[in-house]
Amino acid sequence: MSVVVDDALRCESIDKAFPGVQALAGVSVTVRRGSVHALLGENGAGKSTLIKIMTGAERPDRGRVLIGGRPLRQHTPSAARRLGIRVVHQERQIAGDLSVAHNVLLDSLPRNRLGLVSTRGLITAAQRQLDALGVEIDARARAGALPPAAQQLVELARAVSLRAAVVVLDEPTASLAGDEVRTLFRVIRELRAAGTSLVYISHHLHEVFEVADTATVLRNGRQVLDVAVADTDSDDLLRAMFGREVTHARLPRIERPRPDEPALVARGVSLRGALAPTDVTVRRGEVVALCGPAGSGASELAEILAGVVAADSGSVTAGHAGPVGSRSRAARRGIGVVPADRKRDGLLLDRSVIENLSLGTGHGLSRWIHRPAEARRAAIGALAKGKVRVASPSAPVRLLSGGNQQRVIISRWLLAGCRVLVLDQPTAGVDVAAKFDIYAQLLELAADGLAVVVVSSDYEEICGLADRVLVMRGGGVVATVEGALATPDSLYELETGIRAEENRV
Numbered sequence: 001m002s003v004v005v006d007d008a009l010r011c012e013s014i015d016k017a018f019p020g021v022q023a024l025a026g027v028s029v030t031v032r033r034g035s036v037h038a039l040l041g042e043n044g045a046g047k048s049t050l051i052k053i054m055t056g057a058e059r060p061d062r063g064r065v066l067i068g069g070r071p072l073r074q075h076t077p078s079a080a081r082r083l084g085i086r087v088v089h090q091e092r093q094i095a096g097d098l099s100v101a102h103n104v105l106l107d108s109l110p111r112n113r114l115g116l117v118s119t120r121g122l123i124t125a126a127q128r129q130l131d132a133l134g135v136e137i138d139a140r141a142r143a144g145a146l147p148p149a150a151q152q153l154v155e156l157a158r159a160v161s162l163r164a165a166v167v168v169l170d171e172p173t174a175s176l177a178g179d180e181v182r183t184l185f186r187v188i189r190e191l192r193a194a195g196t197s198l199v200y201i202s203h204h205l206h207e208v209f210e211v212a213d214t215a216t217v218l219r220n221g222r223q224v225l226d227v228a229v230a231d232t233d234s235d236d237l238l239r240a241m242f243g244r245e246v247t248h249a250r251l252p253r254i255e256r257p258r259p260d261e262p263a264l265v266a267r268g269v270s271l272r273g274a275l276a277p278t279d280v281t282v283r284r285g286e287v288v289a290l291c292g293p294a295g296s297g298a299s300e301l302a303e304i305l306a307g308v309v310a311a312d313s314g315s316v317t318a319g320h321a322g323p324v325g326s327r328s329r330a331a332r333r334g335i336g337v338v339p340a341d342r343k344r345d346g347l348l349l350d351r352s353v354i355e356n357l358s359l360g361t362g363h364g365l366s367r368w369i370h371r372p373a374e375a376r377r378a379a380i381g382a383l384a385k386g387k388v389r390v391a392s393p394s395a396p397v398r399l400l401s402g403g404n405q406q407r408v409i410i411s412r413w414l415l416a417g418c419r420v421l422v423l424d425q426p427t428a429g430v431d432v433a434a435k436f437d438i439y440a441q442l443l444e445l446a447a448d449g450l451a452v453v454v455v456s457s458d459y460e461e462i463c464g465l466a467d468r469v470l471v472m473r474g475g476g477v478v479a480t481v482e483g484a485l486a487t488p489d490s491l492y493e494l495e496t497g498i499r500a501e502e503n504r505v
Contacts, residue, residue, distance in 0.1 A: 006032055006033050007030050007031065007032060007033065007066070007068075007069065008031050008032065008033045008034075008035075008067070008068060008165050008166050008197035009029075009030070009031040009054065009065075009066070009067055009068075009085065009165075009166045009197060009199070010028075010029070010030050010031075010065070010066040011027060011028060011029045011030075011050065011053065011054060011063065011064075011065050012028050012063050012064050012065075012066070013026055013027075013028055013062060013063040013064075014026070014027045014028070014050065014053060014060045014062070014063035014065075015027075015060060015061045015062035015063060016046075016049050016053060016058065016060050016061050017061055022221050023046050023049040023221050024046045024049055024050060024053075024060075024218075024221045024222075025221050025222050026063075026222065026223070027046065027050060027063075027218065027221075027222070027223045028063075028223065029050070029216050029223070029226075031166060031197050031199060032197065032213075032214070033165075033195060033197055034192055034193070034194075034195045034196065034197060035192065035197055035198075035213040035214065036188060036192055036197075036198045036200050036211050036212045036213050036214075037197070037198070037199050037200065037212065037213065037214050037215070037216065038200045038201075038202065038208045038212035038214070038215040038216070038229070039051070039199055039200070039201050039215075039216055039218070040201075040202075040205075040208065040215055040216070040217045040218070040237060040240075040241055041217055041218035041219055041241055041431075042219070042241055042242060042431035042432065042433055042434070044220075044401065045218040045219050045220065045221070045241070046218045046220075046221040046222075047201055047218055049221075050218070051087065051168055051170065051199070051201065053065060053075070054080070054085065054166075054168065054199070055077060055080050055085055055086075055087045055168060056072060056074070056075050056076045056077045056078070056079050056080030056081075056085075057075075057077055058075065059075035060075075065080075067080065067083035067084055067085050067165065067166065068083060068084055068165050070083055083165075084163065084164055084165035084166060085164065085165065085166040085167075085168065086158075086159035086164040086166070086167050086168070087167070087168040087170065088152065088155045088156060088159060088167065088168065088169050088170065088172065089170050090170045090171040090172075090429060092148065092151050092152065092155065093155060094143050094144065094151050094154065094155065095143060095144075096142070096143055096144025097142070097143075097144060098142075098143055099123075099139065099140055099141065099142060099143065100126065100130070100137055100138065100139045100140070100141050100142075100143050100146070100154055101122045101123045101125075101126035101127070101139040101140065102122065102126075102143075103143045103154050103155075103158060104126040104129055104130065104139065104154060104157045104158050104161055105122060105125060105126050105129075105158070105161055106158060123139050123140055125161075126139040126157075126161075127139040129157050129160065129161050130153075130154075130157050132160075133153070133156070133157055133160065133187050133190060133191075134186065134187065134190065135150075135153045135157060135187065137150055137153065137154065147180075147294065148180075149180035149183065149184065149294065152172060152184065153183070153184070153187060156187060156191070160191065160196065164196065165196065165197060166196075166197045166198070166199065167191070167196060167197070167198050167199070168198075168199040168201070169188075169198060169199065169200050169201065170201045171201055171202060171203070171428075171429050172184060172200070172202070173202065173204065173207060173457075180293075180294050181207075181457065185207075185210060185211050188200075188211050189211065200212055203427075203429070203430060203431050203432055203435070204458065205234045205237055205238070205432070206234075206459075206460060206488075208229060208237070209229060209234070212229045213228065213229060214226070214227065214228055214229060215227055215229055215232070215237065217237060217240040217241055219240065219241060219242070219243060224240050225237070225240040238432060241431075241432065241433075242432070242433055251436075251439055251440070251443060251464045251465060252443075253443060253447070254443060254444060254446075254447035255447075260283060261283060261284045261319070262281050262282070262283055262284075262319060263282055263283060263284045263286075263318070263319050263419055263420050263451035264280075264281070264282040264305060264316070264317070264318055264319065264335070264420050264451055264453070265280070265281050265282075265316070265317045265319075266278065266279060266280040266281075266301075266304065266305060266314065266315070266316045266317075267279055267314055267315050267316075267317075268313060268314035268315070269301070269304050269311040269313070269314035269315070269316060270311060270312050270313045270314055271297070271300050271304065271309065271311060271312055272312050274295075274297050274300045274475055275297040275300045275301055275304070275311075275475050275476070276297070276475045276476040277313065277314060278297070278301060278314075278476060278477060280301070280305065280470065280477075282305075282420065282451045282453055283451060284319075284419075284449045284450070284451050285446050285447065285448075285449050285450070285451070286446065286451055286452070286467050286468065287442065287443070287446050287452040287454065287465055287466050287467045287468075287483070288451075288452070288453050288454070288466065288467065288468050288469075288470065289453075289454045289455075289456060289462045289465065289466035289468070289469045289470070289483070290302055290453065290454070290455045290456075290469075290470050290472060291455070291456060291457065291459075291462055291469060291470075291471055291472065291491060291495065292471060292472030292473050292495055293473065293495055295474070295475070296472035296473050296474065296475070296495070297472050297474075297475040297476065298455050298470075298472045299340070299424055299455055301472070302422050302424055302453060302455045303424075304316060305324075305335075305420075305422055305453060306327070306330055306335055306336075306337040306422040306453075307324045307325065307326050307327040307328075307329060307330025307331070307335060307337075308327055308330075308337060308339075310325065310326065318330070318333035318334060318335055318419070318420060319419065331416070334416075334417065334418045334419035334420060335418060335419075335420045335421075335422065336410075336412070336413025336416065336418035336420070336421045336422070337413075337421075337422045337423075337424075338406065338409045338410060338413075338421065338422070338423040338424065338426060339424055340424040340425045340428065340455075342402075342405055342406060342409060343405075346409045347397050347398075347405060347408070347409065348397070349396065349397055349398035350396055350398060351396065351397060352393065352394045352395060352396060352397065353379070353383070353388070353390055353392075353393045353394070353395060353396075353397050353400070353408055354376055354379040354393045354394060356397045356408055356409075356412065357378075357379045357382055357383070357408065357411060357412045357415055358379070358412075359412055376393065378415060379393050379415070380393060381415075382411040382412070382414055382415035383408075383411055385411065385414055386407050386408070386410050386411025386414055386441070387407060387437060387441055388400075388404050388407045388408055388411055389404055390404060401430075401431075401434065402428075402429040402430045402431070402434070403427075403430045403431060403433075403434025403435070403437065403438065404434075406426065406427070406430060406434075406438060407437075407438065407441070410438075410441065414445075418450070419449075419450065419451065420450070420451045420452075420453070421442075421445070421450060421451070421452050421453070422453045422455075423442075423452070423453070423454050423455070424455040425455060425456060425457065426438060426442070426454055426456065426461075427439075427456075427458070427461060435461070439461075439464060439465055442454075442465065443465070446467075454466065459487075459488035459491050459492065460488060462483075462486060462491060463483070463486045463487060463488060463491070465483070466483035466486065467482075467483045468480065468481070468482060468483055469481040469482075469483060469486050469491065471491060471494040471495055472495075473494075473495060478494060479494045481494070
């Protein structure tokens with residue numbers, strides 16, 4: 001007689017040490033079948049190490065992993081997959097030049113009697129899998145042409161196609177807009193209802209309360225809390241994560257006289273198929289947030305303001321400095337940009353912190369090469385001003401936490417003397433404590449006269465940070481809201497035209 005195992009995944013008394021670091025000490029986690037289990041903790045708490053052990057990428061020094069009641073004896077990713085565990089990484093694992101169908105069935109391509117891949121069977125099977133999840137994606141489309149949210153759903157469909165019992169989602173909403181997040185949550189709920197278990201790693205606590213059943217909190221490699229999500233609140237989780245109170249209401253302003261002087265003015269800027277003619281004025285010392293669902297034009301407007309993308313019509317002027325028009329001209333006009341994907345678009349990961357700081361100075365890496373002592377002095381000063389925590393400015397930037405990597409980019413523009421800073425998803429992949437450090441830094445810079453433009457899909461972030469919110473939908477601004485009056489529910493309703501309570505489960 002077969003025995004039904006209610007535990008989809010169990011990690012028992014896991015220890016793991018690296019040279020000089022006890023990454024995990026006595027950690028035990030049980031993920032029930034057909035549930036969503038949140039794994040929480042600040043960067044360095046041990047989440048990544050535990051996920052690697054769960055999925056066979058690392059071997060524990062002590063303890064064991066059981067998947068569906070069966071022990072993981074060989075600690076390799078292939079052995080873990082055979083037992084039914086899959087991971088959807090924060091960085092997309094997509095074969096961009098192949099079709100969606102190839103990506104969905106990459107590990108189990110249907111073949112004909114001659115052993116060749118059956119194209120018709122491939123498309124049919126993949127489309128059936130996507131349709132079963134309620135995902136409106138054409139299996140024939142090229143995967144690399146899809147937006148990030150659709151690529152993530154393709155990865156989920158791939159995991160489900162292999163009948164994964166447990167799917168690990170690592171920061172799944174880091175690059176998604178509001179409506180894309182809601183689509184992802186719908187798919188997660190459908191997977192849970194079908195009996196799939198999910199391990200959900202996120203720095204966004206509101207997401208945990210939206211989709212998770214239980215939560216485990218790690219701090220300094222130790223398990224400090226296991227709780228049913230219905231029996232806790234965000235204050236309890238924050239105290240467990242950081243061992244102290246973390247304030248998360250509207251952030252206090254630094255009251256200083258603010259010059260009523262435009263730092264950035266856009267007149268009639270448009271982008272074919274993405275943005276209707278739009279006017280925006282950002283004043284010195286002001287934090288302006290742009291928010292909206294996918295296709296709203298918010299990111300495109302920010303890219304035009306920063307000179308990353310040239311508008312089809314209209315103009316952008318940086319105060320008295322003159323027209324922007326291109327990224328190089330924008331940098332010379334004092335406009336800095338922090339991109340949504342810092343690892344791909346904002347940093348040279350294998351270069352040192354100092355070299356990455358030098359990228360915004362106009363001298364590029366030549367200053368580091370030809371005048372290293374001067375570059376080092378300037379960089380150390382910028383790191384201090386930018387509140388970057390780093391053991392050595394000569395260390396590769398890839399070794400820093402997400403929050404410190406983000407502050408390196410901000411410090412780069414402070415070193416360059418920027419007067420306007422445009423940030424797209426400024427705290428994506430950043431833990432809660434580091435988020436509030438970045439918020440405090442941006443408000444301090446604004447108090448000193450810097451103009452700040454933020455694109456964000458995090459309503460709480462917007463409400464805590466912004467002086468003014470431009471809500472966008474369908475390629476245009478549909479509402480302007482004073483930051484002090486903005487609430488998550490009101491922004492959601494303005495973005496979507498749907499009352500907030502209608503979408504709650």
